[in-house]
Amino acid sequence: MRATNYKLILVSLCAGALFILPVMAGLLGTWLPALGYLPSIGASQISVEPILAVFAHPSSYSSIQATLSSALLATGAAFVISQWLCMQLYNSNSWSWIKRSIGLLLAVPHLAFGIGFAFLISPSGWIMRLLSPGISGFNVPPDWLIINDSYALSLTLVLVLKEIPFFLLMSLAAMGSFDVAKTLQVAASLGYSRGEAWLKLVFVQMYPQLRLPLYAVLSYSLSVVDLSIILGPTSPPTFAVLINQWYGDADTDFRLLGAAGASLLLILVTVLLGLIFALEKLCSKIAQGWLLAGPVRYGVGYFAWGYRKIAKYTVIGLWASTLLTLAVLLLWSVAQQWRFPLALPSKWSLKYWQLSWQQLPEPLFNTALVGFCSATIAISLVIAILHWQSQSARSVNQQSSNSSQLLLWLIYLPMLVPQVSFLFGIQVLLVGLGLDGKLASLVWAHLIFVLPYCYLTLAKVFLQFDNRFFQQAMILSQSRWKSFWMIKMPMLFKPIAFSFAISFAVSVSQYLPTLYVAGGRFNTITTETVALATGADDRISASFALWQFWLPLLVFVTATAIPQWCFRRRKGL
Amino acid sequence: MSILKKKSTLSAGFYSARALLISLGLCTASFTLWAADQTATALNDSPAWQKTLASAKGQTVYFNAWGGSETINAYIRWAAEQVEDQYQVTVKQVKITDTGNVVSRLLAEKSAGRTSSGSVDLVWINGENFKSMKDNGLLAKAYTQQLPNYLLVDTENKPSTLYDFTTAVDNLEAPWGMAQMVFMYDTAHLDSHPQDMHTLLSTVQDNKGRFSYPAPPNFHGTSFIKQALIELIADKRLLSKAVVKEDFSKVTAPLWAYLDKLHPLMWRSGRSFPSSAGQMKKLLNNSEIFISLSFNPNDASNAIANDELPESIKTYVHAKGTLGNTHFVAIPFNAKAKEGAKVFANFLMSPAAQARKASPQIWGDPTVLAMQKLSEAQRQSFSDLPLGQATLSTEQLGTVLLEPHASWVAALEQEWLSRYAK
Structure with a gap:
């Protein structure tokens, strides 16, 4: 018993050494220049000048404002909508379909979706083309501020569309830990309306498990760079993009400004998460009376329930936006000439497919290689951790829960810390150790960001695994390994494959880590897509975005099909 | 050698003193060039270069x-x-x-x-x-x-x-x-092209929302600002020297006055800017804007050949020259x-x-x-x-203006940001 606990601590320490120390070093490597220390450009005086310079920069305030409003709005809206969808659609006839298909939506990278979505909704986008000139009367596109608007609304919209599936998936996992149907039944027999029962009994039980995803989405929305470049405001851009611009400015003094900005972003994220945590506590205090008041006839819950149709259309809308995005990317990739207001290209060509085909092998191979490596390592580590956790949880409840809690936070930390706030430092660190531009470093950098999502998608199902199967197997086989490989693994194959696919998708979508760590030695489909998206050629950028779009999808479909195929004769699984 | 020979035989047909002078000049020029060519070959064969190649x-x-x-x-x-x-x-x-x-x-x-x-x-x-x-x-x-x-x-x-x-x-x-800054315009929507910053303003007045430039510190955006400054500043000589901080706001005042007038008439009313010249080209292709800019005089022709732009796009430069x-x-x-x-x-x-x-x-x-x-x-x-088909000849490209002193870039960008990207 002691040994298991000891093992867990050992694993935590290893995880710490592998992931947390470098992140810390990366943060330090960013904080020092933020305080004016960067000897390579002759800055060796510790001062708060760079920080003051950020505040003095004309673009900072409105940039932070746009970032804050878009991130809070996107996170809030996506969270509320996803919970509302769960409440309305739980156990409806479309529920099982949603459960099965949600992973597909999740696997589509933000970037590819964003590029395609811009093709869709911009004033000269496909929707307007379909309406013009017949319905809209426009022969030239209207001068409407839709994409790159200064309030970051289009960025917010895309974030909402992309985060709803994530929250849905996390809610599904959370619902697995208790019997929702029975809860609702009992509540109904006690006179609770469905809506009220959901809010008071189901949501409240789900929330602790949704807290972390919520924080992760908020942190991501505050610090996303690639998507903001394409859809976000331009003058000034969002804060993370501005920081990236400072890092890339020709004037090397701007590196200090960039580091100071990155550190401020971290503070911003920390403060916001703290505020949300406080708000949570406050809400639970205030709501205590309401929660314990028993069934209320015309309460909030009463009115919240009963919009199943609208909810269904919302999910259809989610799917439609993804499919339309895919369709418009496909069209652009085979277009030779496609000018406004034509609904379809006037000249078609497979040239860009051929072009991307010639150039693709290398980035595609790199993407797949890094994706497979990081996802495989992540899944192995996570399974090891979870298995130990499940074993130790049975044996020493109290002690281990402390150390596993610590381990959890260690794993999740990279998900909560904005990437820009430590990647610059990591770059310096890797360069210093002569490890930049190596495949191993790149896989490791991806792993930092893949691991939390891998854990997040697998932990719930894995820990809920009925350990009696394992014990039974132990008794019958007398072998830990046999029981693990022949009973536990096959029984958990489906969620493992699912988690692998999500991990792969997370790796594919990494832009900044690849940029900073690969040192230009490893082009991935994502770095190529971003590079081309800044150019003038919609056709080639569409064909690259398309590849970024369906590479994770392909892995996802395969990963979910394999267990089904393997167990086609074992229906019980 | 061949250059020398050809130029001499050419000049042999002329008998006037002027022609003789010219041919003499040509001879000297071609001799130095021949010398350059020789040095190039010599360099090519030099052990140092051979070592580099190896x-x-x-x-x-x-x-x-x-x-x-x-x-x-x-x-x-x-x-x-x-x-x-x-x-x-x-x-x-x-x-x-x-x-x-x-x-x-x-x-x-x-x-x-x-x-x-x-x-x-x-x-x-x-x-x-x-x-x-x-x-x-x-x-x-x-x-x-x-x-x-x-x-x-x-x-x-x-x-x-x-x-x-x-x-x-x-x-x-x-x-x-x-590279030389050129403008591209769509003849399907505009009958004539502007000649300078002032006529650009009046063209945009008649075609509201159909012009923009990338937001500085983007390279093309900053270049447009510099071009405007060169055309609008009272004393052009100041630009070849480093910025004098005290005088900056006074000497650049005409630029900001101009931009203040231009921006509300621009694409998205100047509240948003394209992120790059690449995005400008897409906007031009979709008639979101009618005038765009580039640093490649052949950009339009190349893009037309590529079906990135329609055939109605033509190139022009400002009458008093553009940055190169x-x-x-x-x-x-x-x-x-x-x-x-x-x-x-x-x-x-x-x-x-x-x-x-x-x-x-x-x-x-x-x-x-x-x-x-x-x-x-x-x-x-x-x-x-x-x-x-949309390229200007060397004569049409006209005067190439020299870049202002490097210190102007940071000062202009800073001021632009504090005015238009707050």
């Missing part, structure tokens, strides 16, 4: 170059294949979005004390980024004087090959191509494949590579070479190039 063999050159244009990427792929075949040097393009990021990486390498085997072997660069690399000691030792093809560069008539945005080049970067500059390739201080990078840089300056690059069907980037320094056949390869 050590370059088998090296892999990581060429960090902006990757946003498929046209340019395709050209780089072609050049890479050539040097692979001819010199067994492998060139890999690292497609970047911003040259500043390369400077960042080199800085990181410098702070880590990595003085050799760096990650960048050659970088496509000019202007501010070059100045920054030069100031921070991030460049390799002067090298272009060792390159045989450098002798063919028109340093005499193209001053920007020696002064990159007023920073002395000092042989630290090899000229790759010439040169873009270069530089080797960082810690490059691993220095010899390979030199071989590739030399190849990029070769008449064959430059002629291909100048073709509107390929890229359309003007050459840095001096026609007089080339052999007959080489010159022919340039004169045979078709003039793109």
Whole structure:
């Protein structure tokens, strides 16, 4: 018993050494220049000048404002909508379909979706083309501020569309830990309306498990760079993009400004998460009376329930936006000439497919290689951790829960810390150790960001695994390994494959880590897509975005099909 | 030799003293050129260059170059294949979005004390980024004087090959191509094009929302601001000197007054700006805007050939001239494949590579070479190039304006941001 606990601590320490120390070093490597220390450009005086310079920069305030409003709005809206969808659609006839298909939506990278979505909704986008000139009367596109608007609304919209599936998936996992149907039944027999029962009994039980995803989405929305470049405001851009611009400015003094900005972003994220945590506590205090008041006839819950149709259309809308995005990317990739207001290209060509085909092998191979490596390592580590956790949880409840809690936070930390706030430092660190531009470093950098999502998608199902199967197997086989490989693994194959696919998708979508760590030695489909998206050629950028779009999808479909195929004769699984 | 012969026989038909003088002049000129040609050949055969070629063999050159244009990427792929075949040097393009990021990486390498085997072997660069690399000691030792093809560069008539945005080049970067600001307009929507900043304003007044420029600090955006300043400032001489802080707001007042008038009439009422010249081209293609700008005089022709722009697009320049500059390739201080990078840089300056690059069907980037320094056949390869349907002739391109002193960029960008990107 002691040994298991000891093992867990050992694993935590290893995880710490592998992931947390470098992140810390990366943060330090960013904080020092933020305080004016960067000897390579002759800055060796510790001062708060760079920080003051950020505040003095004309673009900072409105940039932070746009970032804050878009991130809070996107996170809030996506969270509320996803919970509302769960409440309305739980156990409806479309529920099982949603459960099965949600992973597909999740696997589509933000970037590819964003590029395609811009093709869709911009004033000269496909929707307007379909309406013009017949319905809209426009022969030239209207001068409407839709994409790159200064309030970051289009960025917010895309974030909402992309985060709803994530929250849905996390809610599904959370619902697995208790019997929702029975809860609702009992509540109904006690006179609770469905809506009220959901809010008071189901949501409240789900929330602790949704807290972390919520924080992760908020942190991501505050610090996303690639998507903001394409859809976000331009003058000034969002804060993370501005920081990236400072890092890339020709004037090397701007590196200090960039580091100071990155550190401020971290503070911003920390403060916001703290505020949300406080708000949570406050809400639970205030709501205590309401929660314990028993069934209320015309309460909030009463009115919240009963919009199943609208909810269904919302999910259809989610799917439609993804499919339309895919369709418009496909069209652009085979277009030779496609000018406004034509609904379809006037000249078609497979040239860009051929072009991307010639150039693709290398980035595609790199993407797949890094994706497979990081996802495989992540899944192995996570399974090891979870298995130990499940074993130790049975044996020493109290002690281990402390150390596993610590381990959890260690794993999740990279998900909560904005990437820009430590990647610059990591770059310096890797360069210093002569490890930049190596495949191993790149896989490791991806792993930092893949691991939390891998854990997040697998932990719930894995820990809920009925350990009696394992014990039974132990008794019958007398072998830990046999029981693990022949009973536990096959029984958990489906969620493992699912988690692998999500991990792969997370790796594919990494832009900044690849940029900073690969040192230009490893082009991935994502770095190529971003590079081309800044150019003038919609056709080639569409064909690259398309590849970024369906590479994770392909892995996802395969990963979910394999267990089904393997167990086609074992229906019980 | 052949140049000399041809020019002499040509002049033999003229008997006036003037003709004789001209022919004499030509003779001297062609003699010096012949000498240059000889030196180029001599350099080519020199043991030093042969040694460079030998050590370059088998090296892999990581060429960090902006990757946003498929046209340019395709050209780089072609050049890479050539040097692979001819010199067994492998060139890999690292497609970047911003040259500043390369400077960042080199800085990181410098702070880590990595003085050799760096990650960048050659970088496509000019202007501010070059100045920054030069100031921070991030460049390799002067090298272009060792390159045989450098002798063919028109340093005499193209001053920007020696002064990159007023920073002395000092042989630290090899000229790759010439750039001049041109405007593109859509004849399907506009009957005539503006002649200067004032007529641009009145054109936009009549076509509200149909013009924009990328937001500074984007290169093209800052260039547009500089162009406007050159046209609007009362005393142009100030621009060749460093900015005087105290006078800045006074001397630039006409610029801001102009922009204040222009912005509300622009695309998205000046509340949003395109992120790059690339995005501008897309907007022009979709008639979201009717006027766009570029630094490649052949851009429109190339894009039309490529179906990126409709045939109704034509090019124009402002009557009193537009900004011009040169873009270069530089080797960082810690490059691993220095010899390979030199071989590739030399190849990029070769008449064959430059002629291909100048073709509107390929890229359309003007050459840095001096026609007089080339052999007959080489010159022919340039004169045979078709003039793109939307390209201006050299005469039409008019005066090339020199870039203002480098210190103006930061001051203008700062002021622009505080006015329009708050």
